[in-house]
Amino acid sequence: MDMTHSSTASMATADQHLVDGVLARRRRALAKAITLVESTRNDHQRRARQVLTALLPHTGRTIRVGISGAPGAGKSTFIESLGLYLIDAGKRVAVLAVDPSSSVSGGSILGDKTRMELLCQRDEAFIRPSPSSGSLGGVADKTREAMLLCEAGGFDVIIVETVGVGQSETTVAGMVDAFVLLQLPSQGDDLQAIKKGIVEIADLIVFNKADIDERAAAAARSQMRAALTMLRSASPNWRPPVLTCSALGKRGIVEFWAEIERYQRLMSESGEFEQKRRRQAVDWMWSLIDSGLRRYFRSHPKVRAALPDLLSDVAEGRTTPGAAASRLLTQMKE
Amino acid sequence: MDMTHSSTASMATADQHLVDGVLARRRRALAKAITLVESTRNDHQRRARQVLTALLPHTGRTIRVGISGAPGAGKSTFIESLGLYLIDAGKRVAVLAVDPSSSVSGGSILGDKTRMELLCQRDEAFIRPSPSSGSLGGVADKTREAMLLCEAGGFDVIIVETVGVGQSETTVAGMVDAFVLLQLPSQGDDLQAIKKGIVEIADLIVFNKADIDERAAAAARSQMRAALTMLRSASPNWRPPVLTCSALGKRGIVEFWAEIERYQRLMSESGEFEQKRRRQAVDWMWSLIDSGLRRYFRSHPKVRAALPDLLSDVAEGRTTPGAAASRLLTQMKE
Secondary structure, three states: OOOOOOOOOOOOHHHHHHHHHHHOOOHHHHHHHHHHHHOOOHHHHHHHHHHHHHHHHHOOOOEEEEEEEOOOOOHHHHHHHHHHHHHHOOOOEEEEEEOOOHHHHOOOOOOOOOOOHHHHOOOOEEEOOOOOOOOHHHHHHHHHHHHHHHHHOOOOEEEEEEEOOOOHHHHHHOOOOEEEEEEOOOHHHHHHHHHOOHHHHOOEEEEOOOOOOHHHHHHHHHHHHHHHHHOOOOEOOEOOOEEEOEOOOOEOHHHHHHHHHHHHHHHHHHOHHHHHHHHHHHHHHHHHHHHHHHHHHHHOHHHHHHHHHHHHHHHOOOOOHHHHHHHHHHHHHO | OOOOOOOOOOOOHHHHHHHHHHHOOOHHHHHHHHHHHHOOOHHHHHHHHHHHHHHHHHOOOOEEEEEEEOOOOOHHHHHHHHHHHHHHOOOOEEEEEEOOOHHHHOOOOOOOOOOOHHHHOOOOEEEOOOOOOOOHHHHHHHHHHHHHHHHHOOOOEEEEEEEOOOOHHHHHHOOOOEEEEEEOOOHHHHHHHHHOOHHHHOOEEEEOOOOOOHHHHHHHHHHHHHHHHHOOOOEOOEOOOEEEOEOOOOEOHHHHHHHHHHHHHHHHHHOHHHHHHHHHHHHHHHHHHHHHHHHHHHHOHHHHHHHHHHHHHHHOOOOOHHHHHHHHHHHHHO
């Protein structure tokens, strides 16, 4: 295979330093590499691809955990308690975020400096807010790449946080090994999550703030278990457990992590762990190809010239969508 | 605008006869035109586009109603009762189906000749089973085009039936004016529909077979109404009503159609009716462009040569999805 386009062959010295810095676990190098990945400049993106390709052999020996929940479910407290517990157990923890609303809101998750105060201060933790570029797809692609950089930088556990906005849960579930839904023990919350299909993609469900009303938490837990019996499991080897915890009181964190480890063990033994990662990588490639094709199409001079008229013809019913699509595609190929 | 690619200028005499036949409301011509649209042959597709373009000015003066429901909800009985009622009211009714499983199952909906026996016999009705080609996208595109042909053929009401398989509900909701969810008065059914997000896209919800257990039907109805208050309405001018009926006993059909007419009136007055159709046509064009771009990409000689190796490199973690996508896109453009 022709390798001239990739690898470190043509890499600039500065970028080689960046690669070395990330591998030497220097935080500043990691932060700079992520900034490079997040840049929308074409030359930066080309350099970012080279840096990522060079670091790729050093990625993947981690567990990637997605944590989703509506605002108020206590995600940051949960992640802080979990992170501190993992550090005590000798692990290094990176926390990333996928929040497509952050460019509008100025960062509703992880952007607030006062959150995860204790975790922030630890050398074994690396916390990075959501990139503030436009679409969910763009934010997700950059978070995926940041995740690889953190892995090369020696972090063992990657936590990807997301807030329940539109399709962001599905997107995060598509980039992690285990997807966790954090819920409050109230029925409205349940229905929202079931409605949006989040329960269906969750590998673990945790009711947080269970100490506030233990009876309500127990009821919510058994209701959720009943609901789960009606849903198909994604894996024949795993039925999503429903746990309770109190992140603030640090109760249930040990049990939660034991379930994650059990999940990783069972999935690894059956080969599903590796299969899922392969499928995620291939799906990611196709989604990048699709958006690249759209960009190529839209920037083609003949398409740009013909599109406005054809769009209004289609909207006004003067031409069929099929005829318009066919005409535009023909013009692109000419 | 250059019109040489479209219009009837270059249309063969046979196809002009087809166009005239559809407009003259001849059933055989309509059936032949739909068969042409459903063909996968390139020359047939080109002819189908010309036929559609010629008929386009005669489409659109209809109401398009999607009817979805799990197997057993009584869709065909409901559609038959509704169809006969509409014919008695002086309308002509076309019934189409979107069922991507029909190529596997041999047609689980509308394929069975014994279904809708009474409606089948009426001249004012036209019933066409789901096209038996592969993917949901393909089936849906052909059904959309068949819908336009039926409209040009003088049918006033187009009913698109779909079964609760995967994404087919969303697809059908994207091609009709009013999307109806037919439910049974049992709680499991509710949860399934809420879970899959179908309730969220429904403009009307109908509990069928309400006469079997009227108390259960009333309870299901009020539960569904409570659930609906938690979901956002798609339109500020319309809150989806929840009705009960007994299609077999022909009860509730008149009330159902009155709601459809009220919906059409309110949406038309606010301009949303026309807006929705325009948006649907433009979305359809983009989805045809996306699949055309994928086909173009996959058939490009350099892409075909490089794809297998790069796919396995991505799956095995030897290259990043970003680098692989970028390399393939570059090769396509060269």
